[in-house]
Amino acid sequence: MATVRAATLDNGLKVLVQEEHTAPLASVWCWYKVGSKDERPGLTGVSHWVEHMNFKGTTNIPRDQIKGIIEQVGGGWNGYTWIDQTTYVETATRDALDRMLFIESERMANCLYHPDDCESERTVIISELQGGENDPDQFLDQEVTATAFKAHPYGHPTIGWLADLQTMTRDDLYGYYRRHYVPNNATLVIIGDVETDEALRRADRHFGGIPAGTSPSRLRTAEPEQTGERRVTIRKEGTAAYLKAGYHAPAIGDPQFFPLLVLDGVLTGAKGLNLWSSFKMPPAQRRARLYRALVERGLASSVSGALLPTEDPFLYTISVTATDGTPLAAVEAALLEDIDRARREGITDAELIKAKRQLKARLVFDNDSITNIAHQLGYFETIAGVDTFLTLQQRIAAVTIEDVAAAAAATLLDANRTIGWFDPLKS
Amino acid sequence: MRQALQAGLAPSRTRLDNGVVVLAKETNTTPAVTINLAMRAGSICDPADAPGAVHLLSRVIDRGTATRSAEQVAEEFDNRAVALAITVTRHVFSVVCTCLAEDFEALLALLGDILMSPSVPDAELVTRKGEVITAIRQDEDNPAVRAVEALMARLYPDGHPYGRRAKGTIEAVEALTRERLIALHAQRFAPSELSAVVVGDVAAARAGAAAAGVFGAWRTPPPVPVVPARVAPAAGRQRVVIPMMNKAQADIAYGFIAIARADPAFHACSLMNNALGQYAIGGRLGDSIRERQGMAYYVFSSLDANVIEGPLVIRAGVGPANVDRAIASIDEEIGRLTREGLTEKELTESRQYLIGSMPRMLETNAGIAHFLQTAEFFGLGLDYDVRLPGLLRAVTLDEVHAAARRVLDPARATVVVAGPYQHS
Numbered sequence A: 001m002a003t004v005r006a007a008t009l010d011n012g013l014k015v016l017v018q019e020e021h022t023a024p025l026a027s028v029w030c031w032y033k034v035g036s037k038d039e040r041p042g043l044t045g046v047s048h049w050v051e052h053m054n055f056k057g058t059t060n061i062p063r064d065q066i067k068g069i070i071e072q073v074g075g076g077w078n079g080y081t082w083i084d085q086t087t088y089v090e091t092a093t094r095d096a097l098d099r100m101l102f103i104e105s106e107r108m109a110n111c112l113y114h115p116d117d118c119e120s121e122r123t124v125i126i127s128e129l130q131g132g133e134n135d136p137d138q139f140l141d142q143e144v145t146a147t148a149f150k151a152h153p154y155g156h157p158t159i160g161w162l163a164d165l166q167t168m169t170r171d172d173l174y175g176y177y178r179r180h181y182v183p184n185n186a187t188l189v190i191i192g193d194v195e196t197d198e199a200l201r202r203a204d205r206h207f208g209g210i211p212a213g214t215s216p217s218r219l220r221t222a223e224p225e226q227t228g229e230r231r232v233t234i235r236k237e238g239t240a241a242y243l244k245a246g247y248h249a250p251a252i253g254d255p256q257f258f259p260l261l262v263l264d265g266v267l268t269g270a271k272g273l274n275l276w277s278s279f280k281m282p283p284a285q286r287r288a289r290l291y292r293a294l295v296e297r298g299l300a301s302s303v304s305g306a307l308l309p310t311e312d313p314f315l316y317t318i319s320v321t322a323t324d325g326t327p328l329a330a331v332e333a334a335l336l337e338d339i340d341r342a343r344r345e346g347i348t349d350a351e352l353i354k355a356k357r358q359l360k361a362r363l364v365f366d367n368d369s370i371t372n373i374a375h376q377l378g379y380f381e382t383i384a385g386v387d388t389f390l391t392l393q394q395r396i397a398a399v400t401i402e403d404v405a406a407a408a409a410a411t412l413l414d415a416n417r418t419i420g421w422f423d424p425l426k427s
Numbered sequence B: 001m002r003q004a005l006q007a008g009l010a011p012s013r014t015r016l017d018n019g020v021v022v023l024a025k026e027t028n029t030t031p032a033v034t035i036n037l038a039m040r041a042g043s044i045c046d047p048a049d050a051p052g053a054v055h056l057l058s059r060v061i062d063r064g065t066a067t068r069s070a071e072q073v074a075e076e077f078d079n080r081a082v083a084l085a086i087t088v089t090r091h092v093f094s095v096v097c098t099c100l101a102e103d104f105e106a107l108l109a110l111l112g113d114i115l116m117s118p119s120v121p122d123a124e125l126v127t128r129k130g131e132v133i134t135a136i137r138q139d140e141d142n143p144a145v146r147a148v149e150a151l152m153a154r155l156y157p158d159g160h161p162y163g164r165r166a167k168g169t170i171e172a173v174e175a176l177t178r179e180r181l182i183a184l185h186a187q188r189f190a191p192s193e194l195s196a197v198v199v200g201d202v203a204a205a206r207a208g209a210a211a212a213g214v215f216g217a218w219r220t221p222p223p224v225p226v227v228p229a230r231v232a233p234a235a236g237r238q239r240v241v242i243p244m245m246n247k248a249q250a251d252i253a254y255g256f257i258a259i260a261r262a263d264p265a266f267h268a269c270s271l272m273n274n275a276l277g278q279y280a281i282g283g284r285l286g287d288s289i290r291e292r293q294g295m296a297y298y299v300f301s302s303l304d305a306n307v308i309e310g311p312l313v314i315r316a317g318v319g320p321a322n323v324d325r326a327i328a329s330i331d332e333e334i335g336r337l338t339r340e341g342l343t344e345k346e347l348t349e350s351r352q353y354l355i356g357s358m359p360r361m362l363e364t365n366a367g368i369a370h371f372l373q374t375a376e377f378f379g380l381g382l383d384y385d386v387r388l389p390g391l392l393r394a395v396t397l398d399e400v401h402a403a404a405r406r407v408l409d410p411a412r413a414t415v416v417v418a419g420p421y422q423h424s
Helices: A044-051 A094-109 A115-133 A138-150 A162-167 A172-181 A196-207 A259-266 A288-293 A328-343 A350-366 A370-384 A388-390 A392-397 A401-411 B002-005 B053-060 B070-079 B103-114 B124-140 B143-155 B169-176 B178-188 B203-215 B267-279 B280-293 B320-340 B344-356 B365-377 B385-391 B397-407
Strands: A003-006 A012-019 A025-032 A076-081 A086-093 A186-192 A230-234 A242-248 A300-307 A313-324 A415-422 B013-017 B021-025 B033-039 B085-088 B093-100 B193-201 B238-243 B251-255 B294-304 B312-318 B413-421
Touching: A003 A388, A012 A196, A012 A370, A012 B267, A012 B280, A025 A370, A044 A076, A044 A086, A044 A172, A076 A350, A086 A370, A086 B344, A094 A186, A094 A196, A115 A138, A115 A162, A115 A172, A115 B280, A115 B294, A115 B312, A138 A230, A138 A242, A138 A313, A162 B169, A162 B238, A186 A370, A186 A392, A186 B312, A259 A288, A259 A300, A259 A313, A259 A328, A259 A350, A259 A401, A288 A300, A288 A328, A300 B124, A313 A328, A313 A392, A328 A401, A328 B002, A350 A392, A350 B070, A350 B251, A388 B093, A388 B178, A392 B203, A415 B294, B002 B169, B002 B280, B013 B203, B021 B203, B021 B365, B033 B365, B053 B085, B053 B093, B053 B124, B053 B178, B053 B413, B070 B238, B085 B103, B085 B193, B093 B103, B093 B365, B103 B193, B124 B143, B124 B169, B143 B238, B143 B251, B143 B312, B143 B413, B169 B280, B193 B203, B193 B312, B203 B251, B267 B294, B267 B312, B267 B344, B267 B385, B267 B397, B280 B312, B280 B320, B280 B344, B312 B320, B344 B385, B344 B397, B365 B385, B385 B413, B397 B413
Parallel strands: A012 A186, A230 A415, B021 B193, B238 B413
Antiparallel strands: A003 A012, A025 A086, A025 A186, A076 A086, A242 A313, A242 A415, A300 A313, B013 B021, B033 B093, B033 B193, B085 B093, B251 B312, B251 B413, B294 B312
């Protein structure tokens, strides 16, 4: 992979630049270390709502132009918020680099937050929440996560609780924006058909004049150790039954993260580690243990595992859709039988080799565009430091069968899990 | 790649003796290859009494071949980290995967075996039927799927293949047998119907040789073409409500029969659609319904110009209290567009977007493969990527206005609402 150059501007903004001359394009991502874990009760969803407000015009980009300013040149743009981060992206022709940097500098310093726009966006976000609730699998995921955490703010959904979305004020939003959108809380990533020194000069020209802010205060808490299995059962009208098992799992900085990633490959097939793109390509999983135990036996129509890199310990979640007519109890019994076997016995040498091979290939597939590479640099820099991303292959290669056994023994405990059922009431 | 884009993709294209078309394009961005195989055997090939047969075949075709058991196939995929995406559209049965370049020949051989010689083991069929039936049951609980399916059934009525659900019905799926699927495969899968696209870190000559090695000896006579009947646009407005009171939000699907891909007005219609419901989060519709009125997280339009006249569909997800207002807003924007057309500024912006987005669209192997496969299916030519900017630049405001008047009319719209909403 090409070299990444890192620099820090005088105001604290971290800048990562990587030249990729495979297409006449450039991708700019601006990352903020603020996500739903920074939200207090009563303000859940504020990070995500702020992200929406930051597409509503700035001092120097009129509201009606901000959404078209990149599409005018054929570019793509977007943004997302999750538990550790909020990020914004533009990918367009390399000639639009200045335009992309200008947009992101404006977003950092000069968003407007007109009261009418705040009100209009309130209903848009509530519509987004309700659209998500239409999906029973997503609804169950929210409930399992909320049940698994009783202290750490990873427990509430990034979109927020409805009551908070109904009552939050414009001042709540704007105050949150001003506290967190400061250069010393951000990372700017520039990748593509650019020249590194020139890209750094341009970054300084656009962002150098933005004053540093007070470092945002962080909510500091650790989820206490779970001491017994928790369960949540949703009984709502529906046509299919879903089950989830969420285990408290190591953070990206924990030595057990990568062994658990290998274990997930053995259980449900290896995925990529790119939150932005990996989901577009399903895992190779037909010989994975849980696929064979559940799907091949006709108990489930799908099974998937999710272990995502996070700053604090989050969840390793296994999700199952029961086949029509199969009781969730039968699905759960089969699932837990295999989970328990992995906890007791670990994995085999052949499984270790296959999972590593799959992960190695997925890292190649993850990096097929400048947008995806730029995402990975910014994502990992925000939660763990860019070096973690640059050494993923080595970290995976270093995992031993004993490491996997230890991670399985530590994670896949009955007392460490939350089981969720969506058991449909037939209409 | 940069040189390639300036000169166009310029893929190599060969036709084997048996009719298989092979398109190859070398790129060197990553040591990976995308293989995209398109068999002209989509859901329009479903037997009249067996809706969903092609879809069920797509779920079981890679579960064993004449020479490989299901376990062996699975092992070969898993060992190479390959997940096969098999999808069925109206006209195409599509098999797509990305693999490491070092695995290319082995993967292509495996895919060829799957496409040419599926064994459809009975035990696998039982399991896959269970999955399909579960998926149909999930769709029944999904307002977006229900709304779009009902819209298509109304636009293309009387069992027309564009109006049928590709997955079929539970009863039809349950009744399908191994023999029926084997016969369907034998009838519709033939070299004359296959185009194989290979894009990635393999030389075009190597890709061509591999494809010739895999498919060159395949001998099956060309099937009788299935040509769907053209359907007249709706004469009046239709409205369908599917109450789903267990849901939090309603989905609106609002549409028309639009145009065929070969229609000379395609690019005008495409620009009209972009300005109406895509540009800068949902075009005019997004500006009205999301930005100014705050009613929906998503609202957009999509144009599916196909072999015959395909639909233009507008979609929105709104709270139950906003359904009527959202539909009225769509009516208003449609009416305004047919009366006034676009502004010069709107046309310029949409044109610049569609032209300027091409380098992004053609950045990845998968993106290039999809583009080449589409161009091959519709006979657009190997230089379509080079010609497309000129085709878009040539479209005039009057042509876009004419396309809007031809396709859109609130008085002829078919409107479906699925969700926590009942007739007002």
